[in-house]
Amino acid sequence: MGVKLTVNQLNEAWIASGDKVTDFNDQINMALNDDNFSAEDMSELKNKRDNEKVRRDALREQLVEAQAEQVVNMREEEQVxxxxxxxxxxxxxxxxxxxxxxxxxxxxxxxxxxxxxxxxxxxxxxxxxxxxxxxxxxxxxxxxxxxxxxxxxxxxxxxxxxxxxxxxxTDITPLTRMDAEDGLIPNLDNPxxxxxxxxxxxxxxxxxxxxxxxxxxxxxxxxxxxxxxxxxxxxxxxxxxxxxxxxxxxxxxxxxxxxxxxxxxxxxxxxxxxxxxxxxxxxxxxxxxxxxxxxxxxxxxxxxxxxxxxxxxxxxxxxxxxxxxxxxxxxxxxxxxxxxxxxxxxxxxxxxxxxxxxxxxxxxxxxxxxxxxxxxxxxxxxxxxxxxxxxxxxxxxxxxxxxxxxxxxxxxx
Incomplete structure (x- = not known):
């Protein structure tokens, strides 16, 4: 049984997957401008790009679900x-x-x-x-x-x-005890x-x-x-x-x-x-x-x-x-x-x-x-x-x- 990903982990995985899709698109564009164009290589790149698209979209769906679950599980005082x-x-x-x-x-x-x-x-x-x-x-x-x-x-x-x-x-000193009601209250020492x-x-x-x-x-x-x-x-x-x-x-x-x-x-x-x-x-x-x-x-x-x-x-x-x-x-x-x-x-x-x-x-x-x-x-x-x-x-x-x-x-x- 796999480990359940947190919202932050899903968010990072979704962003990383989106970056991969962008990279594959860049590679496809570069391949189209290459004089040594290969239909086999292009097909492989497209398959990788399309698979990553599916993964990216699935991660996004999971992220939205996890965010919704997180909101439901929030403490009542946080749900303002x-x-x-x-x-x-x-x-x-x-x-x-x-x-x-x-x-x-x-x-x-x-x-x-x-x-x-x-x-x-x-x-x-x-x-x-x-x-x-x-x-x-x-x-x-x-x-x-x-x-x-x-x-x-x-x-x-x-x-x-x-x-x-x-x-x-450690530097705080106590107040002076005054036994006489009319006694002169001394100055405190400088803290x-x-x-x-x-x-x-x-x-x-x-x-x-x-x-x-x-x-x-x-x-x-x-x-x-x-x-x-x-x-x-x-x-x-x-x-x-x-x-x-x-x-x-x-x-x-x-x-x-x-x-x-x-x-x-x-x-x-x-x-x-x-x-x-x-x-x-x-x-x-x-x-x-x-x-x-x-x-x-x-x-x-x-x-x-x-x-x-x-x-x-x-x-x-x-x-x-x-x-x-x-x-x-x-x-x-x-x-x-x-x-x-x-x-x-x-x-x-x-x-x-x-x-x-x-x-x-x-x-x-x-x-x-x-x-x-x-x-x-x-x-x-x-x-x-x-x-x-x-x-x-x-x-x-x-x-x-x-x-x-x-x-x-x-x-x-």
Whole structure:
């Protein structure tokens, strides 16, 4: 029995199949212009093209069915229909997107003529701004793609730069106890504040649009666009978050399971232990999962509330792909990462919420290949806010626990 494909997998397969059909058509056109024309080769190309067409159309039907099933299975609170103005905005966005892809230069002239002089300058040449309701769909998809953003603090901002003041948990001092009702209330000591500055960066990616895409329905265009952008957003933001994780304080190398427990109990301030988690990569999880108790049972416990997740002393083990959080050491002697703490206290992501699209059929190799390139720009910054809220450990191997039960020998009287 085959594995059921998800909506995202069906969407990707449908787009890839459409690309193949376009490639076969290009090959047929080239063959017709070839002096060494072969009827046998032409027949083979047409058969491949026609078979791929059938596959493409079947994938599209499955995608529509899966999308409909996904809507039916949505939680009740998520099934909020768009109002009239939101529907009109969505329809206008799809229309503008298709126009932008079909005729980028004409679209840019329209954007330039409609530019508001009150903008900050960067948006006037940004292309097509993605509206709020579609950004909401993208954010929903982001949560499905193993995004680290869900563990850090996210602050929405409207300016390119700014600053915030933070006070660490460990630096907060208590109020003074006043025994006398008429006693003089003393001044508080000056808190040790840290100023965190952010500067919004532009993170961009480009994809090639197929001709078949523009002939599709508005819903499928939005599904394709939202899925593509969501994956790009996750990869970009994960990379910046992991870079900051690598700069947190280091703890002693872990050699046994008692070291893991000590890390959980003592590595961060008690005030944030309740909201702290363990973080490792796939290889690290596998090593931890193989550690056994003195009775031969595995020390990692499955989380009964979440399938395929583990906990250690009530702390969830969050797994990051090896390609994003690689091992240290060498291939023959890897060193596995193990982080612990509250990422929402340690790292803040400043999100400008201003994604935009721009297309060209001339630059980026589009002219040479007779295609259209679509560029997406995401705007955000990631900053460390509390250097003591997350710590890093590492381990090469963790020894199994050794039994400490002793038997007392008895002698017959």
């Amino acid at each position: 229909p768009l109002n009239k103005s939101e529907n009109e905005l969505k329809d206008k966005f799809v229309k503008d997107f298709v126009n932008m892809v079909r005729n980028p230069m004409a679209f840019m002239n329209t954007v330039s003529s409609n530019t508001n002089n009150g903008t900050d300058g960067e948006d006037s040449a940004a292309g097509l701004t993605i509206p709020q309701d579609i950004r909401t769909t993208i954010i929903t998809l982001v949560r499905q793609f193993d995004s680290l953003q869900q563990y850090v603090r996210v602050e929405n901002v409207t300016t390119l730069s700014g600053s915030r003041v933070y006070e660490k948990w 040790r504040l840290t100023i965190i500055k952010y500067l919004i960066g532009r993170y961009a990616g480009i994809i090639t649009a197929t001709n078949s895409l523009l002939k599709d329905t508005a819903e499928n265009i939005l599904a394709w666009l939202s899925s593509w952008i969501a994956k790009k957003v996750v990869v970009s933001r994960n990379k910046e978050i992991i870079a900051l994780m690598g700069a947190v304080p280091k703890k002693a190398t872990i050699t046994n399971f008692d070291d893991v427990i000590t890390m959980i109990n003592t590595a961060v301030d008690p005030a944030i232990i309740a909201t702290s988690n363990l973080y490792t990569n796939q290889s690290g999880l596998n090593k931890l999962a193989l550690v056994k108790t003195a009775e031969g049972k595995y020390l990692l416990e499955p989380d009964p509330t979440k399938p395929n997740t583990y906990i250690v002393k009530g702390k969830r083990v969050i797994v990051i792909a090896d390609r994003w959080l690689p091992n240290g050491g060498t291939a023959n002697a890897p060193i596995y990462p193990l982080y612990y703490g509250d990422m929402s206290q340690a790292i803040t992501l400043f999100d400008r919420e201003n994604m935009s699209l721009l297309a060209t059929n001339i630059g980026g190799g589009a002219y040479e290949t007779d295609t259209t390139k679509i560029r997406v720009i995401d705007r955000f910054d990631v900053q460390a806010t509390d250097s003591e809220a997350l710590v890093a450990g590492s381990f090469a191997a963790i020894a199994d626990q050794v039994g400490n039960l002793k038997t007392t020998a008895t002698t017959a009287g």
